[in-house]
Amino acid sequence: MTTIAQTTAQPPAHSQTRNQSTGARTAGGYLVRILLALFFAFPLVFMFVSSLKPDQQIFKDLSSLKAFLPVGDISLDNYTGVFQTAPAARFLINSVLITGATVLLGLLVNSMAAFALSRMHWRGKTIVLAAIIATLVVPFETFALPLVWWVNKLPWLVVQDFVPLYSVGWLDTYRVQIIPFIANAFSIYLYYSYFQSIPKDLDEAARVDGAGWFRIYRSVIMPLAGPATATVAILTFLPAWNSYLWPLMVVQTENLRPVMVGISYFQQLNVLWGQIMAYSTLITIPVLAFFLVFQRAFVSSIASAGVKG
Amino acid sequence: MSVTTPGQTTKRTTTRAADAHAPTLKKTERREALAGALMVSPSVILLIVFFFIPVGLAFLLAFTNARLISPTISFTGLDNFTRLFEDPLFWRSLRNTLYFAVVVVPLQSGFALLLALLVNQRIRGTNFFRTLYFVPVVTSIVVVSILWKFMYQPDGLVNNLLQSVSFNLIQGTDWLNNPGAAMPAIMFMSIWQAVGFHMIIWLSGLQTIAPELYEAADIDGAGRWEKFRYVTWPGLRNTRTFILVTITIAALSLFAQINIMTNGGPLDATTTVVFQAVRIGYQQQQTAYASAISLVFFLLVLTVSLVQRYLTREKD
Numbered sequence: 001m002t003t004i005a006q007t008t009a010q011p012p013a014h015s016q017t018r019n020q021s022t023g024a025r026t027a028g029g030y031l032v033r034i035l036l037a038l039f040f041a042f043p044l045v046f047m048f049v050s051s052l053k054p055d056q057q058i059f060k061d062l063s064s065l066k067a068f069l070p071v072g073d074i075s076l077d078n079y080t081g082v083f084q085t086a087p088a089a090r091f092l093i094n095s096v097l098i099t100g101a102t103v104l105l106g107l108l109v110n111s112m113a114a115f116a117l118s119r120m121h122w123r124g125k126t127i128v129l130a131a132i133i134a135t136l137v138v139p140f141e142t143f144a145l146p147l148v149w150w151v152n153k154l155p156w157l158v159v160q161d162f163v164p165l166y167s168v169g170w171l172d173t174y175r176v177q178i179i180p181f182i183a184n185a186f187s188i189y190l191y192y193s194y195f196q197s198i199p200k201d202l203d204e205a206a207r208v209d210g211a212g213w214f215r216i217y218r219s220v221i222m223p224l225a226g227p228a229t230a231t232v233a234i235l236t237f238l239p240a241w242n243s244y245l246w247p248l249m250v251v252q253t254e255n256l257r258p259v260m261v262g263i264s265y266f267q268q269l270n271v272l273w274g275q276i277m278a279y280s281t282l283i284t285i286p287v288l289a290f291f292l293v294f295q296r297a298f299v300s301s302i303a304s305a306g307v308k309g
Numbered sequence: 310m311s312v313t314t315p316g317q318t319t320k321r322t323t324t325r326a327a328d329a330h331a332p333t334l335k336k337t338e339r340r341e342a343l344a345g346a347l348m349v350s351p352s353v354i355l356l357i358v359f360f361f362i363p364v365g366l367a368f369l370l371a372f373t374n375a376r377l378i379s380p381t382i383s384f385t386g387l388d389n390f391t392r393l394f395e396d397p398l399f400w401r402s403l404r405n406t407l408y409f410a411v412v413v414v415p416l417q418s419g420f421a422l423l424l425a426l427l428v429n430q431r432i433r434g435t436n437f438f439r440t441l442y443f444v445p446v447v448t449s450i451v452v453v454s455i456l457w458k459f460m461y462q463p464d465g466l467v468n469n470l471l472q473s474v475s476f477n478l479i480q481g482t483d484w485l486n487n488p489g490a491a492m493p494a495i496m497f498m499s500i501w502q503a504v505g506f507h508m509i510i511w512l513s514g515l516q517t518i519a520p521e522l523y524e525a526a527d528i529d530g531a532g533r534w535e536k537f538r539y540v541t542w543p544g545l546r547n548t549r550t551f552i553l554v555t556i557t558i559a560a561l562s563l564f565a566q567i568n569i570m571t572n573g574g575p576l577d578a579t580t581t582v583v584f585q586a587v588r589i590g591y592q593q594q595q596t597a598y599a600s601a602i603s604l605v606f607f608l609l610v611l612t613v614s615l616v617q618r619y620l621t622r623e624k625d
Binding site: 026029030032033036037039040041043044046047059062063067109110112113115116117120121122123125128131132135137138139141142143144145146147148149150152154179180181182183185188212213214217238241242244245248249260263267273276277280283284287288291292295299 | 338340341342344345346348349351352353355356358359360361362363364366367370375377378424427430432434438439440441442443444445447448449450451452453455456457459460464465466469501505509558561562564565568569583586587590591596599600603604606607610611614
């Protein structure tokens with residue numbers, strides 16, 4: 001970066017050797033970068049390539065470079081096998097439903113809260129804001145087990161033959177995988193700090209025109225908050241899709257399981273490695289595709305999380 | 310944590326009674342307070358039910374004999390804690406957890422900083438490399454654990470690679486079934502998976518440092534190392550605190566890798582605090598005892614992050 005400026009400042013006699021060493025340094029720099037790239041990529045390449053091979057061939061290829069090359073008996077058999085061994089389609093649908101609901105409801109609920117905290121005057125606002133920020137230091141693992149006990153005691157309204165009744169216990173449901181994760185202090189905080197940077201004149205002008213608060217939220221502020229929405233969406237998408245500990249504890253019924261818990265299906269006594277690789281590839285591809293498409297927003301959102309946190 | 314009701318605002322508005330517009334002002338303020346309460350209440354209610362109450366319960370239940378499915382519950386004082394502190398398995402898991410954290414935190418944050426410095430240089434292909442280094446982060450730890458479990462087998466990919474790279478000098482071991490090797494193997498894999506995340510955070514810190522500072526250092530004739538020592542490192546102070554705290558909390562929460570790869574074994578060499586809490590609270594359904602473990606875990610996290618914040622505070 002700065003070597004160019006330095007070389008031009010040198011007398012010509014030196015600059016030749018300088019250039020050579022810079023060239024060598026650049027080549028060395030690339031070598032380091034490429035080795036690191038191989039280091040980070042090789043397990044995933046191995047996973048994808050193995051998902052196309054029958055089990056015996058996976059083991060045979062382990063001792064050579066063939067482990068990373070789609071050569072030999074290549075087919076999609078493992079992928080069709082995945083859907084025969086386990087209700088994989090069901091797991092995928094469940095995860096899409098749970099992740100979609102958590103992200104969408106989270107965007108709505110958290111942005112509304114941040115709007116009320118950032119734009120409106122009401123009593124107790126500072127206490128609420130402080131309490132929300134305080135929650136950020138407590139990891140989920142601290143209260144996960146009491147939470148299992150607690151959701152097992154929670155009521156839920158059911159309508160049976162047009163008569164409203166209530167049931168007790170949320171274990172083994174979709175809602176237990178969605179509702180506890182909708183409100184998120186970090187999302188509120190990200191929206192809040194973004195809203196603070198939007199000039200207040202805008203909503204005052206809208207108020208003079210007779211717009212109500214909800215209308216200002218929906219038509220003035222939210223359309224301007226695109227980057228915050230992208231950030232929050234990404235940061236809720238990842239843990240929701242990847243969630244493992246929580247569904248492991250609260251869901252017993254096979255039909256309600258998300259993808260990460262479903263993986264245990266392939267880990268029985270007779271391990272089907274080709275199918276595990278295929279299933280792993282299948283559940284990684286949505287996130288990977290999402291990441292590659294929104295790479296810039298992805299990286300900048302995680303970076304902003306770091307700066308603000 | 311009370312949600313504001315419209316009635317509460319009247320006290321404030323009465324002071325403006327002298328104002329000619331008092332009635333309309335009062336009305337709009339009241340309306341604003343009501344709208345604000347409506348908009349904030351979904352989050353507040355959800356946070357109360359799914360955060361504040363369970364956190365409070367962790368404290369309460371730790372002093373009872375509550376079980377997951379049992380209608381009766383009674384206070385048992387410090388019984389859970391005496392049982393906990395007499396349990397060698399708990400001490401073992403605490404030691405393993407600290408071992409993991411003490412190794413992973415410096416290695417992962419240092420490696421992440423090196424990567425960040427590499428991808429911060431504007432040379433061709435930087436974006437490509439940054440993307441590749443980040444890809445393990447978007448891969449679920451569950452998938453990563455299963456994949457590496459396969460690679461760590463005695464005749465697996467890792468041992469084969471070690472052999473060919475070292476021209477048969479290094480013979481690998483049965484990584485996950487060797488009590489001395491299992492934890493290092495999991496550490497290595499965990500760093501491989503998560504380091505890209507902290508690379509991005511370091512990178513964002515690097516990019517907040519004003520380029521003028523580097524130009525000034527150039528004029529003063531500073532070399533690479535001096536620039537890092539006197540410009541980059543002080544400029545990363547806030548990022549450093551954040552990275553240390555997040556890596557430490559993540560390291561202390563070690564669970565998924567253990568649950569998938571070793572189940573705490575071999576010979577309890579990889580059992581961790583959170584793994585114990587889940588085993589006792591969920592598999593054995595002893596909610597109260599598990600709450601006591603969670604509480605110890607919480608104190609651990611709190612102490613470590615307070616100490617780190619203190620050590621990395623601004624020294625003026």
